[in-house]
Amino acid sequence: MRQIHLTVNNEKYQVYCPEHITLLTLLREHLHLTGTKEGCAAGECGACTVIFNGKAANACMVLAPEANGAVVETIEGEAKDGVLSPLQQSFIEHHALQCGFCTPGMIMSARALLDANPAPTRDEIKEAMEGNLCRCTGYEPIITAIEQAAGGERGA
Amino acid sequence: MYQFLSPKTIGEAKEHLAEKSNLKVLAGGTDLIIGLRDGAVHCDYIMDIKHIPELCEIGMTDDGLEVGAGVSLNAMLASGLCTGRYAALADSGHELANSLLRNRATLAGNICHASPGGDMLAPVLVLDAWVETLTPNGGRKIPLKDFFTGVKRHVLAADEMVVKTVFPRGDGTSAYHKKKRIRGHDLAQVGVAGSYAADGTLKLAFGAAGPTPVLIELGVFDPLALRAAREEILDKAMSGISPISDVRASKEHRLAMARYLAGDVLDALLEKVGV
Numbered sequence: 142m143r144q145i146h147l148t149v150n151n152e153k154y155q156v157y158c159p160e161h162i163t164l165l166t167l168l169r170e171h172l173h174l175t176g177t178k179e180g181c182a183a184g185e186c187g188a189c190t191v192i193f194n195g196k197a198a199n200a201c202m203v204l205a206p207e208a209n210g211a212v213v214e215t216i217e218g219e220a221k222d223g224v225l226s227p228l229q230q231s232f233i234e235h236h237a238l239q240c241g242f243c244t245p246g247m248i249m250s251a252r253a254l255l256d257a258n259p260a261p262t263r264d265e266i267k268e269a270m271e272g273n274l275c276r277c278t279g280y281e282p283i284i285t286a287i288e289q290a291a292g293g294e295r296g297a
Numbered sequence: 298m299y300q301f302l303s304p305k306t307i308g309e310a311k312e313h314l315a316e317k318s319n320l321k322v323l324a325g326g327t328d329l330i331i332g333l334r335d336g337a338v339h340c341d342y343i344m345d346i347k348h349i350p351e352l353c354e355i356g357m358t359d360d361g362l363e364v365g366a367g368v369s370l371n372a373m374l375a376s377g378l379c380t381g382r383y384a385a386l387a388d389s390g391h392e393l394a395n396s397l398l399r400n401r402a403t404l405a406g407n408i409c410h411a412s413p414g415g416d417m418l419a420p421v422l423v424l425d426a427w428v429e430t431l432t433p434n435g436g437r438k439i440p441l442k443d444f445f446t447g448v449k450r451h452v453l454a455a456d457e458m459v460v461k462t463v464f465p466r467g468d469g470t471s472a473y474h475k476k477k478r479i480r481g482h483d484l485a486q487v488g489v490a491g492s493y494a495a496d497g498t499l500k501l502a503f504g505a506a507g508p509t510p511v512l513i514e515l516g517v518f519d520p521l522a523l524r525a526a527r528e529e530i531l532d533k534a535m536s537g538i539s540p541i542s543d544v545r546a547s548k549e550h551r552l553a554m555a556r557y558l559a560g561d562v563l564d565a566l567l568e569k570v571g572v
Binding site: 143159160161163182183184187190193196197198199201202203204206207209250268269270271272273 | 298299300301303323326327330331333334343345347369371391394395396397398400401481482
């Protein structure tokens with residue numbers, strides 16, 4: 142067992158967990174933050190995307206001990222005081238989700254992009270989202286939702 | 298199960314290499330973690346090298362472009378240094394997996410995984426790169442043309458790790474083109490890198506076209522001679538590769554695509570030098 146200190150969605154946590162688990166398991170089973178989904182658990186689908194020290198990453202591709210001292214953002218931190226973020230609202234308005242399983246990962250990849258680049262081109266959005274797979278909606282509404290949210294967040 | 302080590306200095310890492318057996322080095326982890334999950338990798342220690350500051354640096358030195366073993370591919374791409382002579386690194390960096398994985402994956406990790414289809418391997422060969430290593434007794438410099446020995450095999454000793462990859466200075470240009478099954482992220486069916494130095498030295502390298510990446514040194518050409526000798530050059534390059542059939546492509550398809558991509562790379566190099 143290993144003691145891990147980390148900050149998730151601006152809250153500090155101290156966790157005792159096995160050394161061999163991933164950040165995904167730590168979030169879901171030890172911190173009970175189940176908004177982050179497990180899809181392939183092999184870095185292929187992006188369902189488990191979180192923002193890890195400022196960069197979008199697959200939580201299944203990070204070992205829990207690597208998260209010691211890390212700052213992590215998950216989907217649970219996106220809405221504030223029960224109010225959806227403009228990005229979340231834009232996904233709803235543009236029908237960018239259907240079953241919703243991939244959506245937390247999609248939102249976190251998009252959040253990392255918009256934090257780093259508030260006015261991305263459509264091609265930059267496609268590159269940032271290329272690791273997030275959706276099997277029901279199709280990608281155009283997702284790209285449009287992010288494009289429109291970017292405009293809204295910067296007041297365009 | 299393994300014990301997780303997180304050295305903060307090169308000295309600490311060196312001590313771990315000396316004292317701990319059956320140790321795996323963790324850089325980006327995008328191959329290692331899958332191996333651990335699948336039970337294909339067993340080790341007693343995992344040593345995360347990303348808290349060693351020197352290993353997380355990228356920059357130009359007297360030797361050339363130096364990329365620390367802990368630098369993510371996206372950090373390398375964002376450095377603005379993968380241009381001119383090093384342009385193939387930008388081409389291949391953008392082709393490797395997807396942006397999420399590139400936030401974690403590293404150049405040194407791709408080299409040390411030594412998969413014949415690794416997107417960064419053909420570029421490092423045509424750019425005459427070497428790796429510098431750390432061992433309990435010091436370290437050494439290994440030209441990457443002497444590094445790969447087989448599928449996922451290389452010359453590193455069990456107690457040796459890569460600390461940086463160095464690309465020598467030089468004028469000229471380079472490119473990397475890749476054939477894959479889908480438009481999204483996928484492993485290469487074939488990847489071809491080319492470099493054309495200012496003195497006319499031409500090199501091509503092929504990925505996923507043999508058990509190791511293959512470097513073909515083609516000689517010195519002025520741009521017009523290169524254009525005229527295009528088919529001859531391709532014949533020579535093709536004679537050096539030996540692809541197999543597997544889940545991603547047949548041998549015949551790989552041979553056809555290797556020639557097509559090599560021609561494409563030659564054309565791209567000529568276009569870059571204005572011919």
